[in-house]
Amino acid sequence: MQRYITIRFLQSLLALFVMSMIVFSLARMTGDPLDVLLPMEAGEGERERVAKHWGLDRPMYEQYFVFLGKALRGDFGTSWKWQGHTAMGLVMERMPATLQLAGAAIAISVALALPFGVLTAVWRDTLFDSVGKVFAILGQSLPNFWLGIVLMWIFAVSLGWLPTSGRGGIRHMILPAVCLGWFQVATMMRLVRSSMLDVLDSEFVKLTRIKGLPEWKVVWKHCLRNAAITPLTYFAITAGALITGSVIIESVFAWPGTGLLAVDAVRARDFQVVQAIVIVFAAVFILANLLVDILYAYIDPRIRYQ
Amino acid sequence: MAMAIPQRVPWYMAPLQLLRAIFQVRQFPGVAMAILVFLLVIPGLFAEWIAPHDPIKGSLALRLKPPMWEKGGSITYPLGTDKVGRDVLSRIIYGARVSLRVSIEGIIVSGFIGTALGLISGYFGGRVDALIMRLVDISLGLPIILVALVFVAALGPSFSTVIAVITILLWARYARQVRGEVLSIKERDFIARARVAGASHFRIMFRYLLPNVVNTLIVLATLQVGFVIIFESSLSFLGAGIPRPTPAWGLMVADGRELIVTAWWISMFPGIAIMLTVLSFNLVGDWLRDHLDPKLKNI
Numbered sequence: 346m347q348r349y350i351t352i353r354f355l356q357s358l359l360a361l362f363v364m365s366m367i368v369f370s371l372a373r374m375t376g377d378p379l380d381v382l383l384p385m386e387a388g389e390g391e392r393e394r395v396a397k398h399w400g401l402d403r404p405m406y407e408q409y410f411v412f413l414g415k416a417l418r419g420d421f422g423t424s425w426k427w428q429g430h431t432a433m434g435l436v437m438e439r440m441p442a443t444l445q446l447a448g449a450a451i452a453i454s455v456a457l458a459l460p461f462g463v464l465t466a467v468w469r470d471t472l473f474d475s476v477g478k479v480f481a482i483l484g485q486s487l488p489n490f491w492l493g494i495v496l497m498w499i500f501a502v503s504l505g506w507l508p509t510s511g512r513g514g515i516r517h518m519i520l521p522a523v524c525l526g527w528f529q530v531a532t533m534m535r536l537v538r539s540s541m542l543d544v545l546d547s548e549f550v551k552l553t554r555i556k557g558l559p560e561w562k563v564v565w566k567h568c569l570r571n572a573a574i575t576p577l578t579y580f581a582i583t584a585g586a587l588i589t590g591s592v593i594i595e596s597v598f599a600w601p602g603t604g605l606l607a608v609d610a611v612r613a614r615d616f617q618v619v620q621a622i623v624i625v626f627a628a629v630f631i632l633a634n635l636l637v638d639i640l641y642a643y644i645d646p647r648i649r650y651q
Numbered sequence: 652m653a654m655a656i657p658q659r660v661p662w663y664m665a666p667l668q669l670l671r672a673i674f675q676v677r678q679f680p681g682v683a684m685a686i687l688v689f690l691l692v693i694p695g696l697f698a699e700w701i702a703p704h705d706p707i708k709g710s711l712a713l714r715l716k717p718p719m720w721e722k723g724g725s726i727t728y729p730l731g732t733d734k735v736g737r738d739v740l741s742r743i744i745y746g747a748r749v750s751l752r753v754s755i756e757g758i759i760v761s762g763f764i765g766t767a768l769g770l771i772s773g774y775f776g777g778r779v780d781a782l783i784m785r786l787v788d789i790s791l792g793l794p795i796i797l798v799a800l801v802f803v804a805a806l807g808p809s810f811s812t813v814i815a816v817i818t819i820l821l822w823a824r825y826a827r828q829v830r831g832e833v834l835s836i837k838e839r840d841f842i843a844r845a846r847v848a849g850a851s852h853f854r855i856m857f858r859y860l861l862p863n864v865v866n867t868l869i870v871l872a873t874l875q876v877g878f879v880i881i882f883e884s885s886l887s888f889l890g891a892g893i894p895r896p897t898p899a900w901g902l903m904v905a906d907g908r909e910l911i912v913t914a915w916w917i918s919m920f921p922g923i924a925i926m927l928t929v930l931s932f933n934l935v936g937d938w939l940r941d942h943l944d945p946k947l948k949n950i
Contacts, residue, residue, distance in 0.1 A: 360789045367798070371805045482937075486930035488881050490888045491904050491922035498911045589796040593885055597908075608889060611800045623797045630794045 349642055357635045364627045365416060368620050369409050412620075421621035426610065432617035436603055436625055442512055443595070443602035447587045449522035454529035454583075459569070461530075462537025466545060466572075467564055477534065484531025489590060493524045493597035510599040521598040525590045529583055540572040547571075584633035588626050680938050683931035691928050694744040695751035702741035703727070706898045709736035715914050731916040733906060739916060742898040743924050749899040750928065752810075753883045754876045757817035762872055764818065765825025766864070770856045772826060773833030783826065790823040796885070803891040813883055813892050820882075821875060828871055832864050866943045874936035877929040884925050900925050 396402045400411060415421065421432035430438075465477035497520060501509040508517050544550065545568055553563045588604075595604035603622055610618035694701055713736040717724040724731060730739040772783040799816045806812045836842065837860065845859050884901025886892030893899040900921040907917025 356785070356788060359785070360793075363789050364793060367793075368801060371801045482930060482933055483926075486877060486881075486926050486933055488884055488888075488901070488904075488922065488925050488929070490885060490901075491918070491925065494904065494908055494911055494918055495922065498915060502912050585794060588794045592796050592800070593889065596889060607797065607800060611803075611891070619801060623794070623801060626794050626797055 346642065350639055353635055353638050357631045360631050361624075361628060364631075365413060365624060366409070368623045369412055373405070373616075416620070416624060421624075422617040424610075424615055424618050426613040426615040426618070432615075432621040435606060435618055436621045439601060439603045439606045440625075442600060443591050443604060446518065446521055446525060446595070446600060446602060447591060449518055450525035450529065450587060450590070451583070453522055453526040454533055457526075457530045458533035458537055462534040463541055463564065463569055463572075465534070466538045466541035469542065477538070481531040481535050484527055487527065489524050489528060490593050490597050492527060493520070493594055496520050496524060497598070510597075512601050521594050521600050524597070525587065525594045528586060528590065533583075537572060541568060544568045544572045584630055588630060680931075680934045683934040686927050686931040687935070690924060690931075691747050691751055694747035696748075698745045698748050702738075702744040704738035704741040706737065706742045706745040707896050709733070709738070711736050715910075717914070718916050730920050731914070733903075733917045734910060734914070739903075739920055742903055743900070743921055745898040746900045746903060746921060746924070749810075749893055749897060750880050750883065750925075753813060753817070754879045756814050757821065757879045757883075758872045758876060760814060761818040761821035762825050762868060765822035766829050766861070766868060768822070769826040769829025770833055770860055773830035774837060774852070774856050774860065780830070784830070787823040787827050790819065791827075793820075795820055795882075799882075799886055800889070800891055803886065808891055808894045810893060813886060816886075817879055817882065821879070824875070825868070825871060828867055829864050832867055833860055836860055836863050870936065870940045870943055873932060873939050877932040877936070880925065880929055880932070 393402070400408060403411075419433050424430045424432050424435055427435060461477055461480075465474045468474055497509055500507045500520060507520055511517060545564075550563060550568060553567050554560075558567075591602060591604035592607055593604070594600065595602045596608050599605065603626070606618065607622045609615075610622065698706075709732065713728070713732050714734055716728050716732040716736075718731045718739075719726050719729045721731075728738050728740070730743070732738055733742070768783050772780045798819065802816050802819075803812055806815070842855060842859055845855055850859070883892055884899065884904070887899045887901030888905045890905070892901060895902060903921035904918040904925075907914065907919070907921075910917055
């Protein structure tokens, strides 16, 4: 087990390293940063002075190692677009908003996916099951930016029940969180359903029934506990989907989080901020993957020996 | 499922097997297929002949006309016009071409690279395998949308950038799946016999192993088309996909976003087009998986 964790940990570090390299080289390809930093009419001497100040006159690999060394200490330089802010500071300042939204989305998706997944399995091949199936397939087919606009149109504009965009109280959070959680509900519901079906078929469930336990206890206690393992390990994919989703949903609802910052920074070609966001998100994502793999190996010992 | 048993299949049998499966099996998703044909394939191929108006040139005099069943709408512009007076229906018809091209090219390029690397990885094993599988792990471990955003910012939004990003994201899934299957198929007798008969590595990989993974590839590709279409439209929506003024569905949704209160039809109809297309692909993909390759249940 320890060996497995070590290997997976080193692999994660490698992935993060590769990610940092991709980010660094791609960010440099977005164009000469000097063009953004300097006004058009800047002379040659001016260019050299600024290049020296930012370390842009040194060879590429040297710039990369400087970048890596600083990145390890959480220093991604200062933002060019948002003057007076450090890149990491901006990311951290926006992070709570994103985490809040992601947390709400996860809560909504678990609260919906678990009961509905269980019920579609228990009442399989009934009307309820078919409706659930249609809902799940629909959920996976709806582009979430469009869903966002439609929900905004219905609930914020036509009915006027909820605010259209921005961050404020709970009411501001409802629409974006539903949009972000929607896709997870669909996928998780299907997973819960299929693992519930497996469990409902097994011997120990028959035993609990023979023992005379009430049906609700059989389903909601004994079966769910065993069936919940599969969907919970699905969390790694959820982390990825939430990152992707937050970029899109935050720009639809003007939610001032890291996703919106990412889109703004890419548009403004703000290297430092883009690098910081991508590395932070990648670290979160890779860490989530690592945790899930370890959890999985813990639950299912066969995996360790592959 | 006799088809799922690996045996030597002549390469020309693969499409025949597919046709047989389509006609033999019940529960064929006919409606979904019809939607795909009439919403994606026919408009995509024959946009010039079908579309009633020019998708890019509009007339400001005709801006923001509502759909024909609303007050003030006319039959000339059945789904209304957008803020520069372009016909929404024509733009949706031309938009089908973008989605069709992105999904076909994206799937073919990534499928080709992924399959080739998967075959090599599974067949040769050892260090080559280890290297390719590490690359797969890394590729699957990248946060998709951020890579795409950085990429598009670096290379500029264009059709080929979108294809490149899709390829980087998707090849790994093919490689992993194909490798897994090759590992078990290559132990079978007919491969050993081919080797004894003096077939080259190349021949074994492409004439003996490849035909046995074709079913898997078809299912995987169909299930991914929906993802590709949503991904492209999301990128276009963020302004990082297909550049304006090309009519792409995601872009059209973005165009109508601020006008949702006064002119809901601009972003509503392209959104419905995306949803129906993706939904149909998912249904067809599920059906193909159940009937061609039941062991792919977990994808």
